[in-house]
Amino acid sequence: MRIRAPKDFWSGVMFCAFAAVALFAARGYSMGSAGRMGPGYFPLLLAGLLGALGAALIGRSILVGGEPIARFHVIPLTVIAAAICLFGVLIEPVGLIVSLAVLTVMSAWVGAQFRLAETVALAAALILFCVGVFVYALGLPLNLWPSL
Amino acid sequence: MDVISNLGLGFSVALTIQNITYCLIGALLGTLIGVLPGIGPVTTVAMLLPISFTLPPESAMILLAGIYYGAQYGGSTTAILVNIPGEASSVVTTIDGHAMARQGRAGPALGIAALGSFFAGCAATLLIALAAPPLATIALQFGPAEYFSLMVCGLIAAVVLARGSLLKAIAMVVLGLLLGLVGTDVNSGARRFNFGMTGLADGIEFVAISMAIYGIAEVVYNLEQKQAAKMVTGALGRVWPSFADVKQCAGSILRGTGLGAILGVLPGGGALLASFAAYTVEKKVASAPRQFGRGDIRGVAAPESANNAGAQTSFIPMLTLGIPGNPTMAMMIGALMIHGIAPGPRVMTDRPGLFWGLIASMWLGNLMLVVLNLPLVGIWVRLLRVPYRLLYPVIIVFCCIGAYTINNKAFDVFVMSFFAIFGYVALKLECEPAPLILGFVLGPMMEENLRRALLISRGDPMVFLQEPISLAFLVLAAGLLVVMAVPAIRIRREEALKE
Numbered sequence A: 001m002r003i004r005a006p007k008d009f010w011s012g013v014m015f016c017a018f019a020a021v022a023l024f025a026a027r028g029y030s031m032g033s034a035g036r037m038g039p040g041y042f043p044l045l046l047a048g049l050l051g052a053l054g055a056a057l058i059g060r061s062i063l064v065g066g067e068p069i070a071r072f073h074v075i076p077l078t079v080i081a082a083a084i085c086l087f088g089v090l091i092e093p094v095g096l097i098v099s100l101a102v103l104t105v106m107s108a109w110v111g112a113q114f115r116l117a118e119t120v121a122l123a124a125a126l127i128l129f130c131v132g133v134f135v136y137a138l139g140l141p142l143n144l145w146p147s148l
Numbered sequence B: 001m002d003v004i005s006n007l008g009l010g011f012s013v014a015l016t017i018q019n020i021t022y023c024l025i026g027a028l029l030g031t032l033i034g035v036l037p038g039i040g041p042v043t044t045v046a047m048l049l050p051i052s053f054t055l056p057p058e059s060a061m062i063l064l065a066g067i068y069y070g071a072q073y074g075g076s077t078t079a080i081l082v083n084i085p086g087e088a089s090s091v092v093t094t095i096d097g098h099a100m101a102r103q104g105r106a107g108p109a110l111g112i113a114a115l116g117s118f119f120a121g122c123a124a125t126l127l128i129a130l131a132a133p134p135l136a137t138i139a140l141q142f143g144p145a146e147y148f149s150l151m152v153c154g155l156i157a158a159v160v161l162a163r164g165s166l167l168k169a170i171a172m173v174v175l176g177l178l179l180g181l182v183g184t185d186v187n188s189g190a191r192r193f194n195f196g197m198t199g200l201a202d203g204i205e206f207v208a209i210s211m212a213i214y215g216i217a218e219v220v221y222n223l224e225q226k227q228a229a230k231m232v233t234g235a236l237g238r239v240w241p242s243f244a245d246v247k248q249c250a251g252s253i254l255r256g257t258g259l260g261a262i263l264g265v266l267p268g269g270g271a272l273l274a275s276f277a278a279y280t281v282e283k284k285v286a287s288a289p290r291q292f293g294r295g296d297i298r299g300v301a302a303p304e305s306a307n308n309a310g311a312q313t314s315f316i317p318m319l320t321l322g323i324p325g326n327p328t329m330a331m332m333i334g335a336l337m338i339h340g341i342a343p344g345p346r347v348m349t350d351r352p353g354l355f356w357g358l359i360a361s362m363w364l365g366n367l368m369l370v371v372l373n374l375p376l377v378g379i380w381v382r383l384l385r386v387p388y389r390l391l392y393p394v395i396i397v398f399c400c401i402g403a404y405t406i407n408n409k410a411f412d413v414f415v416m417s418f419f420a421i422f423g424y425v426a427l428k429l430e431c432e433p434a435p436l437i438l439g440f441v442l443g444p445m446m447e448e449n450l451r452r453a454l455l456i457s458r459g460d461p462m463v464f465l466q467e468p469i470s471l472a473f474l475v476l477a478a479g480l481l482v483v484m485a486v487p488a489i490r491i492r493r494e495e496a497l498k499e
Helices: A006-028 A041-063 A074-094 A096-109 A116-137 B002-014 B017-035 B041-052 B057-082 B093-102 B106-140 B144-161 B166-180 B206-224 B243-265 B271-285 B298-313 B315-321 B327-338 B346-350 B352-383 B388-405 B410-428 B433-456 B468-485 B487-498
Strands: none
Touching (some): A006 A041, A006 B166, A074 B388, A096 A116, A096 B388, B002 B106, B002 B352, B017 B041, B017 B057, B041 B057, B041 B327, B041 B388, B057 B106, B057 B298, B057 B327, B057 B352, B093 B106, B106 B243, B106 B298, B106 B346, B206 B327, B206 B388, B206 B410, B315 B327, B315 B346, B388 B410, B410 B433
8 A cells, every 4th residue: 555645645634633633522512413403413523524535535545646745844834833822922921012023033034034134123113013003093902011 | 776775875884084094095905915926815804804893894894895806906917017926816917918018018908907907896896786685685585404505505616616626625614614613502502622721712713713824824835935026127108008909908808807797706706716717718709819828918808807806796695695705705704793793694784884885885996996006006016026024024923913902812822823834734735725714604604504404394304405495505516516526527627727
């Protein structure tokens, strides 16, 4: 047995994994009956269908050929995902200005053509714009500075 | 005449200073992001959803709609001048549009694109005003069984018209439906799929998941692509097309508008499909088709009219049935729900000001675009010099602020980060995200209608086949699937979508 279509194969694995998680999480939900659907009825139906579709993809990937998967660029993905999480962690305790500075610099740093001076200018411009538009013009309740 | 009094009401809403301003902002912002490659209307509408929350619903919808059709105007500018599509729906415009630019006829190309779009915009606005009320009246008769089958049919059709593997697209729909069910079940109050996290009690935030997939994941994906833009600078030439140009294009504009208007209404349709189809048809029916590809002005007029017509008529199913045909319409439904308005046929009767105001604003926005766009071309071109390394941190920042401010919950930012990773993996595996978003929006509605239909029939699933309208939708859906399974047609579909 050989995987001929890696994209289909791994998509199938991904869908099966989601289906498995859903089935596991929904194991305690009451099914009810068709006439009186419980909270578990439709989710289990969907999870079963998703698992079947995933299995079909895996099956097809062994029978029919396909393109290889392009390389995953893990570093930009990880850094940007981490920068976003960090923004979520920082926004309440340290306020908008510092969190925006961290987010902008981290995001810009991971790009191919990072230039420090330019990034600092960009961060400053973004902070000015966001504070002006979101906090003053739209009145969104955001802390600007660390709340002491 | 009802239409006239309705449009009168619409203009009385759209012509307030506040709404004119939002229409203008939406149209200009739409043009701006249309010009810039690497950021599209879906991303922008997603980023603006949290802001639209602070506006009255009429203004919010007017602003967001302006972005979608404004982007169709902007996309052509980049396509013609730089030979890269500013929007996916302008891909075919690059062929003849850029050829014209190289011949020093960039001006007329831009001019005919704007004029064609304006004509298409006017025609589509009129079509919405005429077609929406009867459709909504029919939809009001629908029971839960009809609605469930309509959603099945809509989702299947959206999948069939999407690019790539059918199997993956259906799986993405099902996954989207499943993700839409996360949170508290309205019927029983049971908490589903919350994995012990209180942040998921109200479900996955729509704004967070859509920005993650269309904003962040796209950014990460774009960062890998090498981009080298060659600019055609120098004189634009006369911007206004000559009378001979207009005469030559009249048929193309009419055909493009008609085709675009029809394809826009279909689920999975909208601007993208419309422009491709219009170009293909134009090549078949036009006289002297050999000119196509070498700077034929009709090759600009037809797809640009079609994409604008399609962008606008795709509002018809969203406004009358509450069913999104493409991801941008899913965002519009999200915007309505943020304002506590249940999308569906009742919007027109319960909120006539919103409904007709939105339609009137579309015509107004098209007028603004055609008047403003041509003189502003110089500015848009200069904006193209903004490198992506400066643009993408801006997208990330707006997404983060948006995800946080929608509920003032840091949890939604973490959700966005999670789905950004998922979205990137999906892109790499060539799983189209559009079906997922459509499924996500429809998930709870579908469950509710299934539940009600089966409650009425006492658990007999035959109810979906006994109601004639419901049966028709299901037969249509099954037919589409069967047709797609036939290999010969599948190959032709792939060719048609590739072309």
